[in-house]
Amino acid sequence: GAGVSQSPSNKVTEKGKDVELRCDPISGHTALYWYRQSLGQGLEFLIYFQGNSAPDKSGLPSDRFSAERTGGSVSTLTIQRTQQEDSAVYLCASSLGRGGLEQFFGPGTRLTVL
Amino acid sequence: DQQVKQNSPSLSVQEGRISILNCDYTNSMFDYFLWYKKYPAEGPTFLISISSIKDKNEDGRFTVFLNKSAKHLSLHIVPSQPGDSAVYFCAAWKDSNYQLIWGAGTKLIIKP
Numbered sequence: 001g002a003g004v005s006q007s008p009s010n011k012v013t014e015k016g017k018d019v020e021l022r023c024d025p026i027s028g029h030t031a032l033y034w035y036r037q038s039l040g041q042g043l044e045f046l047i048y049f050q051g052n053s054a055p056d057k058s059g060l061p062s063d064r065f066s067a068e069r070t071g072g073s074v075s076t077l078t079i080q081r082t083q084q085e086d087s088a089v090y091l092c093a094s095s096l097g098r099g100g101l102e103q104f105f106g107p108g109t110r111l112t113v114l
Numbered sequence: 115d116q117q118v119k120q121n122s123p124s125l126s127v128q129e130g131r132i133s134i135l136n137c138d139y140t141n142s143m144f145d146y147f148l149w150y151k152k153y154p155a156e157g158p159t160f161l162i163s164i165s166s167i168k169d170k171n172e173d174g175r176f177t178v179f180l181n182k183s184a185k186h187l188s189l190h191i192v193p194s195q196p197g198d199s200a201v202y203f204c205a206a207w208k209d210s211n212y213q214l215i216w217g218a219g220t221k222l223i224i225k226p
Contacts, residue, residue, distance in 0.1 A: 004157070031212075042118070042203060042216035043158070056212060091157055101146055101207055103214065105157025
């Protein structure tokens with residue numbers, strides 16, 4: 001596809017359940033980022049991938065959050081035992097090369113934890 | 115601690131007039147500053163950037179000004195058009211960190 005895609009677009013889950021969010025970056029983009037945006041807040045950095053490795057996981061808020069990337073392409077963000085404070089829009093972005101300034105964003109996944 | 119601050123949650127401007135969006139930062143080590151624009155239900159899209167060694171960058175109707183001594187940057191949109199109505203995010207980049215640090219955004223409303 002031409003842009004970054006994310007699925008699902010919306011996810012409603014019950015507290016305590018696990019969720020998996022998917023990101024398909026632009027073909028050829030080696031850098032991939034996950035962000036979280038809570039209501040009225042800026043984007044909060046979660047994790048950065050260069051290829052399949054994650055040199056920076058510093059933004060993951062707890063050990064319930066994990067992410068992987070396979071084949072230098074698709075990435076999944078997994079949240080285990082979801083809590084209500086996990087409710088947010090989760091955005092994925094990709095860029096050319098290492099730490100590209102211009103990041104291309106997907107439309108996001110809106111996660112609601114009841 | 116917020117390294118990038120956008121103190122105005124919203125701004126309303128008449129169509130055709132100048133829109134000025136402001137951003138302050140605390141870390142003098144940032145290498146680049148960027149503005150992104152976001153429409154509802156879409157991801158942010160890159161608008162314009164400026165290197166920390168410059169004080170101005172212009173692209174069509176959009177100009178970004180950087181005042182390093184005041185740790186302040188601003189985005190000027192002239193003339194403002196209805197399609198400019200969106201949330202504008204200021205972001206700062208440090209080469210060594212590979213991270214963009216984001217402000218909370220300013221919602222710009224262009225009135226006809």
